[in-house]
Amino acid sequence: QSVLTQPPSVSAAPGQKVSISCSGSSSDIGNNFVSWYQQLPGTAPKLLIYDDNKRPSVIPDRFSGSKSATSATLGISGLQTGDEADYYCGTWHSSLGAGVFGGGTKLTVL
C-alpha cells in the first residue's frame, strides 16, 4: 500500500481534460515539493512536473500541476491517444526520511 493515494484509473475522450489526484499528509505533500511522472508501456518514467507546478522545458503546457495543503493534482488538457500511460506522483516524506510514490494512475484516452 502506497503512502500517497492516487485513483487507479481515469479516462476521458481525446481533446478533453483530465485531472489526477494525489493525496498525502503533512509529513510528505504538506511540507515538500511534489513531482509527477509519466510512464509509457515498457519505458522508464519521465518527469512531467516538479516543485509542485513547474514543467521541464520539453514538456508541453498541456500538462500542469497544482497543490493545496496535503493534496496535489496533475492536469492534462487536449488529451491525445499518445497520453495513454501510467502517471505517478512522488515526494519526500520528512518523518520517514525517505522518498514516496503514489500507487500510480492508468490514463485511458477513449
Add this chain to the structure above:
Amino acid sequence: EVQLLESGGGLVQTGGSLRLSCVASGFTFGSYAMSWVRQAPGKGLEWVSAISGSGANTFYAGSVKGRFTTSRDNYLKTLYLQMNSLTVEDTAVYYCAKDDFYAVVNFDCWGQGTLVTVSS
C-alpha cells in the same frame, strides 16, 4: 546530453547478493543526489534509496534497510547498489535516477533500468 546507464542485473537465488551500477554522463555528477527506484512486474514505482552528492548521507526504504547499501564514486561518475539477503519480493526492474541538489524526489533523468530476478 544527460544519460544514466545501469548494469549488473540478473538472476540470483534467494539469500544471494548482487551489485548494480549506474554510470552517469552529461552533468556534474557530484553536485546531485542520486536515487534507486524499483518496479516489480506489473506494479507501481517504489523508491528504494538515495544518496547525497558527496556520498556522506544515505537514505533507505524500510523494506531494504539493513540489506541494501547505496554508494557512489564521484570520480568514476558511478552510483552503486549493493543488494544482500535478496528475497523474491526484491524481483523488479531497478532504475537509477538523478535528483536535485538534495534528495527530494525530483528525478529529471532516469536510466533504462536493469532487471533483477530472485528465484526460490
